Amino acid sequence: RTVTLYAPASGIVLEKKVMQGQAITAGEELYTIADLSDVWVDAPLREADAGVVATGTSAILDFNSYPGHPFSGRVSYVYPTLGEQSRTVRARITVPNPNRLLKPGMYATVRLNTSAQSALAVPQSAVVQTGDRAIVFIDVGSGRLVPRAVTVGRSGSDYVEVLTGLKGGDRVVTSAQFLIDSESNLGEAMGAMSGMGTSPQGKK
Known part of the structure; x- marks a missing residue:
């Protein structure tokens, strides 16, 4: 005796799990069907x-x-x-x-x-990751740099949003990588964060 079974929904067959003539049991999955209109x-x-x-x-x-x-x-x-x-x-x-x-x-x-929002952002190359902190270096003039801890947010291909730690008008070193080219440069610069004063600008 032939029994006709109807799928609960229309769609495209993605997977066939039975063959013609195969015995099946109640509740067995026969086909995987998907509606691909969306x-x-x-x-x-x-x-x-x-x-x-x-x-x-x-x-x-x-x-x-x-x-x-x-x-x-x-x-x-x-x-x-x-x-x-x-x-x-x-x-x-x-x-x-x-x-x-x-x-x-x-x-x-x-x-x-996403909806446009004004934000304070710096080049990604200006941010140095040190452990769980993000640091940028502020140019305070006379060849002196001051490290500043910042909280970063969204990022794009070239820029990263700064949520805290900077204000509009701050001059940042846009290529901070040169400071970590040697351990001495980084240590000297990071010393300012511990109250040791400002660091001389490194060689770019």
């Missing part, structure tokens, strides 16, 4: 950026399979947990897929359109 993209957000992304944030996605053909989507869910190792928060982006061009497993570059 697809979900999981995007990792840096911890510092998670606070500016919310449900409804618009996104532009560039899929590796379709160069020069950007897709639009919106954040539909922001996961409530932070990855302990990656220090990222996942955001789910829903992308309309009317022509079924997008397939499960594809990779994309995501650009999120």
